Amino acid sequence: MRVHLAQTISRIPSSSITQRSRLNPYRTFASVSNHTPTPNDDHNSSTMSAILNALNPIAAMFTPAATPKESRSSEQSPPSSMATSSTPQPTGEQNLLRLQKHLAALPTSLLKHMHLSKTRREDPRLFFQAMNADLVNLAPIVYTPTVGEACQKYHEIYQGPEGLYLSIDDKDNLHQILADHAKTLEVSPQIIVVTDGSRILGLGDLGLGGMGISRGKLNLYTAGGGIDPERTLAVVLDMGTNNEPLRADPLYLGLPRPRCSLEEATSFMDAFMSSAASAYPGVLIQHEDFYSEAAFAFLDKYREEYRMFNDDIQGTGSVILGGFIRAAKMASDASGRDPREHKVVFLGGGSAAVGVAKEMMKFFTQLGLSEKEARERFWLIDTKGLITHTRPDVVAGRLASHKSYFIRNDTTTEYPTLASVIEHVQPTALVGLSTTFGAFTEPCVRRMAELNPSPIIFPLSNPTSKCELSYADALEWTSGNVLFASGSPYDPIEFHGVRREPGQGNNFLVFPGIGFGAVICKAKKVTDLMITAGAMALSESLTPEEKELKLLYPRTGRIREVSAEVARGVVRAAQVDGVDEETRYRDMSDEQLLEEIKQAQWKA
Ligand SMILES: O=C([O-])CC(=O)C(=O)O
Numbered sequence: 001m002r003v004h005l006a007q008t009i010s011r012i013p014s015s016s017i018t019q020r021s022r023l024n025p026y027r028t029f030a031s032v033s034n035h036t037p038t039p040n041d042d043h044n045s046s047t048m049s050a051i052l053n054a055l056n057p058i059a060a061m062f063t064p065a066a067t068p069k070e071s072r073s074s075e076q077s078p079p080s081s082m083a084t085s086s087t088p089q090p091t092g093e094q095n096l097l098r099l100q101k102h103l104a105a106l107p108t109s110l111l112k113h114m115h116l117s118k119t120r121r122e123d124p125r126l127f128f129q130a131m132n133a134d135l136v137n138l139a140p141i142v143y144t145p146t147v148g149e150a151c152q153k154y155h156e157i158y159q160g161p162e163g164l165y166l167s168i169d170d171k172d173n174l175h176q177i178l179a180d181h182a183k184t185l186e187v188s189p190q191i192i193v194v195t196d197g198s199r200i201l202g203l204g205d206l207g208l209g210g211m212g213i214s215r216g217k218l219n220l221y222t223a224g225g226g227i228d229p230e231r232t233l234a235v236v237l238d239m240g241t242n243n244e245p246l247r248a249d250p251l252y253l254g255l256p257r258p259r260c261s262l263e264e265a266t267s268f269m270d271a272f273m274s275s276a277a278s279a280y281p282g283v284l285i286q287h288e289d290f291y292s293e294a295a296f297a298f299l300d301k302y303r304e305e306y307r308m309f310n311d312d313i314q315g316t317g318s319v320i321l322g323g324f325i326r327a328a329k330m331a332s333d334a335s336g337r338d339p340r341e342h343k344v345v346f347l348g349g350g351s352a353a354v355g356v357a358k359e360m361m362k363f364f365t366q367l368g369l370s371e372k373e374a375r376e377r378f379w380l381i382d383t384k385g386l387i388t389h390t391r392p393d394v395v396a397g398r399l400a401s402h403k404s405y406f407i408r409n410d411t412t413t414e415y416p417t418l419a420s421v422i423e424h425v426q427p428t429a430l431v432g433l434s435t436t437f438g439a440f441t442e443p444c445v446r447r448m449a450e451l452n453p454s455p456i457i458f459p460l461s462n463p464t465s466k467c468e469l470s471y472a473d474a475l476e477w478t479s480g481n482v483l484f485a486s487g488s489p490y491d492p493i494e495f496h497g498v499r500r501e502p503g504q505g506n507n508f509l510v511f512p513g514i515g516f517g518a519v520i521c522k523a524k525k526v527t528d529l530m531i532t533a534g535a536m537a538l539s540e541s542l543t544p545e546e547k548e549l550k551l552l553y554p555r556t557g558r559i560r561e562v563s564a565e566v567a568r569g570v571v572r573a574a575q576v577d578g579v580d581e582e583t584r585y586r587d588m589s590d591e592q593l594l595e596e597i598k599q600a601q602w603k604a
């Protein structure tokens with residue numbers, strides 16, 4: 001039987017928030033996971049309202065935004081003694097306006113983030129209406145960069161459960177825990193984002209605070225990709241933390257002990273992957289912010305067996321390939337050089353750097369280079385300098401295995417600094433995934449501008465506090481010639497009388513489309529071609545106006561349309577690879593398929 005896509009994606013009638021609230025999985029966690037944080041009285045003394053009041057007198061004006069009568073859950077209804085015929089019945093529009101007013105009055109991004117989280121837990125529809133009304137300004141608050149600070153302070157700002165908190169101590173019961181949780185849901189999740197909190201953005205090990213990033217990604221899945229929020233599930237796997245100050249903090253909500261070994265983590269992941277796949281049939285599992293070694297190990301281990309992908313390795317790879325395709329063409333047009341001669345220097349040797357470099361190789365192989373030739377277009381610098389075959393740690397066999405693919409064999413000299421590598425390589429492109437603020441120094445950037453009429457410079461580390469180069473400095477030090485994309489957002493700048501818009505090469509431009517595409521065509525697995533197709537679709541998704549302005553990426557405000565185009569590319573690639581278990585899209589024209597996807601996107 002042909003099930004209409006719109007029905008499979010969004011089964012909740014759009015008018016029924018009452019049902020939504022009753023179904024809200026977040027209300028049921030405590031009963032299914034004995035690890036759901038249960039702060040004691042001391043903890044509670046510093047929850048949202050206390051912090052708000054302490055930090056900010058404006059906060060005192062807050063009472064939760066009232067929900068419209070028809071959308072009030074039974075828990076939220078005022079006691080009948082208070083409900084008189086003159087009890088105010090604000091409209092949805094009034095509630096949205098009130099929320100916007102409250103947000104505008106709050107002085108910091110973190111307070112806005114907290115207020116939005118609270119709103120999402122109480123009234124998801126209102127939250128997503130606000131998101132979609134002003135995505136450009138709210139994405140940086142709900143997501144990167146503010147979500148980084150929210151993860152760092154998760155234990156201080158905790159307001160209640162936002163997903164599943166699973167402890168390694170429950171490993172042997174995991175199957176039962178997830179099966180029980182699934183029984184409480186009317187609709188099964190389509191997308192899980194799971195982290196172990198071991199490497200949150202560029203901020204290191206934040207333990208259970210990693211829940212913030214799982215939630216933040218899923219908010220973008222809904223606002224940007226159109227996944228029904230009821231069908232998303234945020235998960236943090238608590239395996240301890242190596243963050244000592246966090247462990248010692250009396251408010252910390254996770255296991256206050258050192259992180260377990262990779263071996264133990266793998267056995268917990270095995271249990272999680274198999275339990276989740278059986279409890280939530282058809283779910284796509286996005287791995288997020290695992291430390292590099294674990295990230296590669298888990299991707300290798302699970303990618304053939306499960307519908308999963310790693311956002312940092314593959315999502316970031318895809319988004320940067322998409323932007324590089326455009327930047328490389330513009331740079332070659334300016335220099336007159338053959339695009340196959342681009343030379344790319346990477347600062348950083350973690351999972352994202354290696355994932356991005358491997359994905360960017362497709363640019364060169366598509367132009368006819370062999371794999372070996374394509375690999376030779378890349379120079380990776382980690383904390384010890386350029387990775388070469390004669391470097392002492394490499395000779396001693398101590399180089400992390402994921403980096404070994406990019407060892408340079410063509411030099412025996414050591415190049416310990418970025419400046420020395422720039423002199424040696426004379427690159428056309430500089431990519432930063434080092435998590436080192438300001439690492440693209442003025443001399444380095446000026447040298448790039450001397451070497452290239454249009455230098456490609458992508459400082460990608462997140463959040464902004466870890467970014468290698470600001471947009472203002474990039475423009476200034478290259479006399480405005482830079483082809484720029486950063487991971488965290490920068491505002492447009494008036495430069496010599498011209499408004500210049502930076503690119504944001506953040507994986508949120510592709511992960512919602514990759515996930516959505518994989519789910520609707522029921523891909524058996526997420527193949528390399530599906531990831532590359534996401535990049536291609538992204539690079540082609542710019543409007544004529546965006547192209548005219550020479551933007552590298554579509555504007556954030558168009559993320560829903562862009563996600564639909566990415567999803568279409570992903571479905572087509574799944575078909576080419578023959579992994580689409582739902583085959584009915586095969587007969588559709590590209591236009592029909594895009595329309596079908598847009599129709600299926602959930603709307604608040
Ligand atoms: O979350 C983001 O903004 C991008 C990302 O995956 C990371 O930095 O790990």
Ligand SMILES: [Mg+2]
Nearest residue numbers: 201288289312
């Ligand atoms: Mg990430």
